[in-house]
Amino acid sequence: MKWIDKNLHIIPINTHIDPYKPVENAIITHGHADHAKPGHKNVLATKETIEIMKIRYGENCAENFQELKLNQKLKINDVSITFYPAGHILGSVQVLAEFKGEKINFTGDYKISKDITCTQFQPVKCHSLVTEATFGLPIFQHPNESFEINKLLKSLQLFPERPHIIGVYALGKAQRVLSLLRQQGYDNEIFIHGSLEKLCNYYQKNEIFLGKVSKVNNTIKKNYNGEIILAPPSAIKNVWSRKFDDPIISQASGWMSIKQRAKQSLVELPLIISDHADWNELTDYIKYTEAENVYVTHGREDAIVHWCTQNKIKALALSLSGRDDETEL
Numbered sequence: 001m002k003w004i005d006k007n008l009h010i011i012p013i014n015t016h017i018d019p020y021k022p023v024e025n026a027i028i029t030h031g032h033a034d035h036a037k038p039g040h041k042n043v044l045a046t047k048e049t050i051e052i053m054k055i056r057y058g059e060n061c062a063e064n065f066q067e068l069k070l071n072q073k074l075k076i077n078d079v080s081i082t083f084y085p086a087g088h089i090l091g092s093v094q095v096l097a098e099f100k101g102e103k104i105n106f107t108g109d110y111k112i113s114k115d116i117t118c119t120q121f122q123p124v125k126c127h128s129l130v131t132e133a134t135f136g137l138p139i140f141q142h143p144n145e146s147f148e149i150n151k152l153l154k155s156l157q158l159f160p161e162r163p164h165i166i167g168v169y170a171l172g173k174a175q176r177v178l179s180l181l182r183q184q185g186y187d188n189e190i191f192i193h194g195s196l197e198k199l200c201n202y203y204q205k206n207e208i209f210l211g212k213v214s215k216v217n218n219t220i221k222k223n224y225n226g227e228i229i230l231a232p233p234s235a236i237k238n239v240w241s242r243k244f245d246d247p248i249i250s251q252a253s254g255w256m257s258i259k260q261r262a263k264q265s266l267v268e269l270p271l272i273i274s275d276h277a278d279w280n281e282l283t284d285y286i287k288y289t290e291a292e293n294v295y296v297t298h299g300r301e302d303a304i305v306h307w308c309t310q311n312k313i314k315a316l317a318l319s320l321s322g323r324d325d326e327t328e329l
């Protein structure tokens, strides 16, 4: 990667991918807070990522925004940039950069399994692959998400007198859980913490069906027994959740496959629903790309690097700072 440095800086066009600090030119793969930061001068991203950044950080969170559609090549001097869907959240992309015949693909965060709240992942061949590895250990084998969502529906049948509070991150996970519930035929009103409202509205505006979703009313006392309530995990731990009488605490996250972690977070009903590739997806995709070099940006880097070496693929961990696998997935 002579023309791209370890900080994902594309040198010939002075452009950074998902920079952690404000820069002159940024390409943003998706709207999660550890990839999209405010304060850049020029931002190149999908229409959805730009709109999500504006919802989260305000209209003026960058000086200039430029949209790029999926599968459309943009030439900047001698470098071509193409976005391919990453299947992670609404608007998320992989970034393929081409310079003097060499193709380098940046996955951003991605998943291959089906998710109707965003465009389906599209595989891309490349010479070098810069990949995430959030769940880059062989123990991570994500189960089918409809199986997981049915655990929640079963619990509602078993405990109709108890509110079910599901911990979800505001961007992507909340909407995916709502969509999965609707896909399973659950058509009751679903309640959300106020901090999820703007992004749920934004998804609905983009014709992603979430059904009837209402904000939890903080002033009027209401009985939420037998209802589903979505809230950020931080709200579940604070005073907000005390208004619910004997709730079942659940959380939807890829990390819920680690029983100890579920226990530590006092999660009674863990749902293993991940928006990241699991071990098999990560390694299958590396093979598919036919990349000769693999660079791992963040996550469980050692195991992926080891697997690549065993498979005679050159690999290096970049250990990018600021990628947070705990706060928002």
Ligand SMILES: [Zn+2]
Pocket: 030, 032, 035, 088, 109, 328, 329
């Ligand atoms: Zn993400």
